[in-house]
Amino acid sequence: HSPRTSPPRPGADAGHSPTFLPQDTLRGRVAREFAIDEASPAADVQINYYVSLVEQELCLRAHSFIGSKYSTWTDTVRGERQAAAIAAKAGAEQWLFEELWALGVR
Numbered sequence: 001h002s003p004r005t006s007p008p009r010p011g012a013d014a015g016h017s018p019t020f021l022p023q024d025t026l027r028g029r030v031a032r033e034f035a036i037d038e039a040s041p042a043a044d045v046q047i048n049y050y051v052s053l054v055e056q057e058l059c060l061r062a063h064s065f066i067g068s069k070y071s072t073w074t075d076t077v078r079g080e081r082q083a084a085a086i087a088a089k090a091g092a093e094q095w096l097f098e099e100l101w102a103l104g105v106r
Contacts, residue, residue: 026051060084069096 030050059065059077067074
């Protein structure tokens, strides 16, 4: 039985760490892509909603996922990961924070 290893991170084999998009850049990109009027009183709510969808998609596609059993956001991601795992006939790597804590993972 060999230990599980994570897949290489993008850029890890090239000797550099992955690049992350700054949050203000992401918010501006979301506003442009979804044609949100940033002067509107509801703009922040709309932008936050779409940013959350992007974050959920990233969690859906990630190798592993750690969520919280008290979070409906986690429920959404876990449901999507389970559906994808069933479709791919593979087990999804996902954990609840509370489960890991109980196991002594800190």
